Amino acid sequence: MQAIRGAITVSENTVEAIREAVTELLDELEGRNQIQPKDMISVTFSVTRDLDTIFPAAIARARPGWDNVAMLDVQQMHVEGSLQHCIRFLIHANLPTCAVIHHIYLRNAANLRPDWSLPQSLQASQQVMKSKV
Numbered sequence: 001m002q003a004i005r006g007a008i009t010v011s012e013n014t015v016e017a018i019r020e021a022v023t024e025l026l027d028e029l030e031g032r033n034q035i036q037p038k039d040m041i042s043v044t045f046s047v048t049r050d051l052d053t054i055f056p057a058a059i060a061r062a063r064p065g066w067d068n069v070a071m072l073d074v075q076q077m078h079v080e081g082s083l084q085h086c087i088r089f090l091i092h093a094n095l096p097t098c099a100v101i102h103h104i105y106l107r108n109a110a111n112l113r114p115d116w117s118l119p120q121s122l123q124a125s126q127q128v129m130k131s132k133v
Contacts, residue, residue: 001041002095004033006104007088007112015054021087022059025106029091032102037065041092046076048086056087083112 008025011017029035045056057071076088086109095101103116 002093002097002099002101004029004035004091004093004101004103005089005113005116006091006106007086007109008104008106009083009108010051010085010087013051013053013085018051018054018056018087019059021107022056025087025089025104026060026063028104028106029089032104033099035091035093035095037063037069039093039095040069041094042070042072043092044072044074044090046074046088046090048076048082048084049078050084051087056089083108086112 006025006029008021010021043057043060045060047056055073057073060066060069060071076086088109103113105113105116
């Protein structure tokens with residue numbers, strides 16, 4: 001079993017903005033880790049207290065294959081001065097211990113773990129590539 005962590009920030013507290021961010025985060029998770037929902041044991045999403053218009057798990061559950069994954073939404077502990085508008089995940093998955101794991105930290109959440117984050121220039125080029133497809 002392996003654990004995969006990740007986070008992304010959201011531009012505003014709307015269903016559309018949260019849906020866009022969760023979709024981007026999970027697309028990146030699946031693409032960089034070559035993971036399928038059938039490999040996932042559980043997913044815990046946490047959100048900062050300023051995000052309350054939709055559950056990230058509800059968005060994930062609508063993705064192909066994700067409806068059988070055990071998911072939980074929780075509120076992230078508030079610490080004064082901490083990153084706002086942030087969605088995090090912790091995934092436990094049945095992956096070989098030798099599998100290379102890519103933790104996904106996007107947008108302003110890249111500041112939480114710069115050692116695990118894609119360079120901003122790479123993130124920007126991936127967005128350009130996605131928009132051209």
